[in-house]
Amino acid sequence: xxxxxxxxxxxGLVMLIAGVVGxxxxxxxxxxxxxxxxxxxxSMAGYLVSPGTxxxxxxxxxxxxxxxxxxxAGLVWEPVMYVIGSIWLTHIGMDRLxxxxxxxxxxxxxxxLGVIGEGRxxx
Numbered sequence: 001x002x003x004x005x006x007x008x009x010x011x012g013l014v015m016l017i018a019g020v021v022g023x024x025x026x027x028x029x030x031x032x033x034x035x036x037x038x039x040x041x042x043s044m045a046g047y048l049v050s051p052g053t054x055x056x057x058x059x060x061x062x063x064x065x066x067x068x069x070x071x072x073a074g075l076v077w078e079p080v081m082y083v084i085g086s087i088w089l090t091h092i093g094m095d096r097l098x099x100x101x102x103x104x105x106x107x108x109x110x111x112x113l114g115v116i117g118e119g120r121x122x123x
Contacts, residue, residue, distance in 0.1 A: 008096065008113055015064075015093025022071075022086035026079065033087055040091045047108060055103035062092055062102060 002010070023033050046057025060066070067088040074082025095101070101113035109116040 005113065008101075009099070012093045012096025012098075016090055016097055017093070019067075019086045019088075019090030019093055023083065023090065026083050026086070028080075028083045032083070033090075036084070036087045037091055037094075040088060044108075051107060052105045054108065055105045058108075059102045062095060062100075064089070064092060067092065 040061045043058045043061030044054065047054030067085040070081045070085030070088065074080070074085055096113065099111075099113050099116060101111035104110040104112075
């Protein structure tokens with residue numbers, strides 16, 4: 001039986017694949033994909049202020065709300081929003097697959113997937 005952590009990691013893989021497939025369905029250049037793939041990590045700059053601010057800003061950049069809204073907006077209004085949403089979803093999926101989850105306010109390493117660096121090998 002899969003553990004909840006294993007299921008969360010598998011969800012990350014599914015998000016990663018969905019983002020890549022979604023991007024591949026567009027006419028956008030793969031240079032944009034690889035150039036923007038790590039852009040959500042700029043949200044870590046909030047940690048320069050404090051752990052609490054860092055967690056809030058990081059979580060805003062790593063929640064599925066943003067890419068979901070961009071996907072929807074891209075389908076209805078502007079296709080570039082769909083492209084950005086797919087890159088963003090890929091990034092979040094990649095992070096979740098490797099155990100980097102949403103952050104708690106106390107410490108960057110304390111995530112909804114556990115503590116980064118502890119027990120990462122066991123799923």
